[in-house]
Structures are given as C-alpha cells and as structure tokens.
Amino acid sequence: MAKVVDVRLTVDGKARELAIERATVGNDGVSMATLLRDTGLVTVDPGFMNTASCESSITYIDGDNGILRYRGYAIEDLAMKSTFLEVAYLLIHGELPTEDQLESLNNRVARHMHVHEGIKSFLGAFPRDAHPMAVLSGAISALSTFYPESVGRGAEQIELATVLLLAKAATVISYLQRRSTGEELIEPRQGGHYVDEFMRIAFSNETGEIDIDPTVSRALDLLLILHADHEQNCSTSTVRIVGSSHANIYAAVSAGIGALSGPLHGGANEAALKMFDDIKASGDTVEQFVAKVKDKAEGARLMGFGHRVYKSYDPRGAVVKAVADDVLAKLGGSNETFDMAKRLEAIALSDEYFIERKLYPNVDFYTGLLYSAMGFPTPMFTPLFALGRMPGWIAHYREMLADPRTKIGRPRQIYTGEVERSYVSLDAR
C-alpha cells in the first residue's frame, strides 16, 4: 500500500503543500522545483546526498538491503546467466533481447569495431606512459569528429552513436592495453564474440592469433555486466548534466570518463590494488593499516570500502568475491593478495569504526585482483570499468534526451562572498 505523505512547508507563516513524486519502488520524492519562485528560498544539498535529479526506469538500488536490479532483473541473475551485450541491450532498450535482436546487435557492433586511422594516430601521439583514462576520455570525445554522421539528437543518429560507442570503445581500450606493452596495433576481425575479440586485440601477438581462455572470457564478461549501470552515480550524473546542454553523446560520455577516473569513484579499483601492494611493501600488518585508516590525521581511506548508497554489502562486490576464488585458482592469480584482502575485509567488518558508519566492501575492493590475474596492468583497471559502464551512460543519455521534463542542469548556490566593493585601481593597491 502506498504511503500517505503530506508535506507542508511554512514560510513566513504561510503554509504550502509540496507535491510528492511517486516511485514504483523505493523512495518517493518531494518536489522542490517551484520553491524559489514561491518562497525565495533554495534547497541546500552538497554532494546531492538527498536530491533526485530525474525520474529513471533503468536501474534500482536498495542500499540498505544490498539490492541492485537492471530494468527489474536481479544483478545476480544477469551476472550468472546473461552476456554483456545482452545486458547492454536490456539497459538501453528496456527489455532482454530476442535471439534475433541480440544477433543483430552483435553483428552491428562487430562491423564497427575498426577505428579510423586518425584515431590510431591520435592514440599514438600520447606518451606511452600516459594514464589510459586521460587518453580514453580524449579519444571518445574525438569520435564525434571522425563519425559526424552519428552526431546529433535524431533517433537514427543516436542509434548509430550507441553502436559506435560500444564497438569503438572496446577497440580503443584494447589498443591502450597494447600500447602499454609496446605492441603494434592489430585490426579487429568481424563476427567474433565481443569480449573474446576485445581480449584478442588486447593480448594477441602481431599475427593476431591467441587462444582465449574461456574462464578469462567469462570472468571479464561477468565483470563488465556488474559495472554496466549504477543509476545516478557521479559519472552518470556527469553524462546527464553535460547532455542536458544538448552536447553530443560523445562529449557527454567523455566527461563521464573524466568523472570515473577519480579514486573516490571508478579509480578506486586501481587505488585498492595499490593499497594492497603498499601494505605489503610497508611491512605493516593489516591490523596496523586499519588503525591508520581510523586515525583521521593519517588521511588514509580503506579504498574499495564505503558507498554513498549501499549501507550494507555491495551486491556486485559479493558476486566478485564469490567468483574470485574459482577464477584466481584457474588463472594462478595472486592468492596471497586475495587472502590479505579477505583478512582486511574481515577485520574491518568486525571493527566498530566501520560498523558504526556502515562501511562495507564495494565492487572495487576485489575487481583489481581479477583484472591483474587476467594480465591487465593496474592503470588499465579503470578503463575496463569504463567499458563496462558504457551501456549505462548511453542508456541514461538516451533517457535524458527522451524525457520532456529534462532541463539544462544548473544548480543554485548560497553566495558567501563580499557583498559589494568599490574598485581599487592597480597603483592604489
């Protein structure tokens, strides 16, 4: 039964009823859109801790109970039973694809995996040790200049840009992997399986031949699914806000990649693995490291822990942890680091500091261990997250564009500076 909510705001003795916006499941919202006009007040909510910026029917999170659903389907089911392109179709179009629809998407993406020679030159212009997230953001923005027929807000252009982004992001990221090891770029082949082709371009020798280990391919597919969307997170909100100015989808996704690169967001997978290595190198016990994290003066955080929305175990982290044992055993990954990570998790989860603040492992706590076992160097972890998040960014951009209520994103502020001053000329200062 729907809650009966009646929200009134009294300003200067005058009561106003605030409109309630209903969710199908989860938190209803109180509309503040006319507050300024009606009362001269603005809402204050740094970090958007309690602000719903839009209506969305893509992804649902129940942070208290560790629930994540894409279009109503449980993440655990999708991770174990689906494939990444199937999930991409689901997020973007709202329904799981039929066999024909999936084959058509597979074929279209495979056909567009090659990239323009200019993109290859562009990638080659950066220093070899450039961080791949910086290069990726630039390359995705640059796609609009190489494929102008896909730029615009028309349905056909958006449909083409959707396929180009899924296809060319995979090739660009696999090229970034090749460049990091000094390998020449090789051409994509048509008709392959998306994840296998990504792995082949990333890791094959110059003849392009490689045996893809099905364990690796399946594990990477699963990791991409787990990262595919997460409602209004920092990078997705960035994509929406950039898109709200009617900037093209490449510009919006490029900005989202910039947001994802931060260590408090997608960059946490890289930061978590570095943290494990630093603990080992320092000779500290995990107990000593946890003590440093709790001492705010040290300024250290337990990377891969905590989340704005999850106040219980991140269900994506639970899936990764559950498959990590198996995958690491098959790939011969660092069990020593995995054991240390599990000890770190156990100590944190029984410590009052973390219990009180409801800090649990998030998806990034264990993913770096798997990427590393697959052969990816640490700086490639966040680009892999970006590849996974691509369908989510695309789906949100499309939803934002199709929503007649979308307005340009433009927050207000509480001004705290000087009121008014007389100008002082340079010689008098």
Ligand code: ACO
């Ligand atoms: N280690 C230690 N303490 C932490 C951590 C952490 N990882 N995360 C939060 N806290 C503490 C804060 O110091 C704060 O303590 P206080 O109340 O005594 O001041 C309290 O918990 C609340 O933290 P906030 O920073 O206010 O929470 P917020 O929702 O703003 O931040 C965030 C969420 C950024 C994810 C934070 O938990 C964090 O920095 N985690 C580490 C980085 C990380 O793993 N990011 C990946 C997030 S998932 C993703 O993007 C895919």
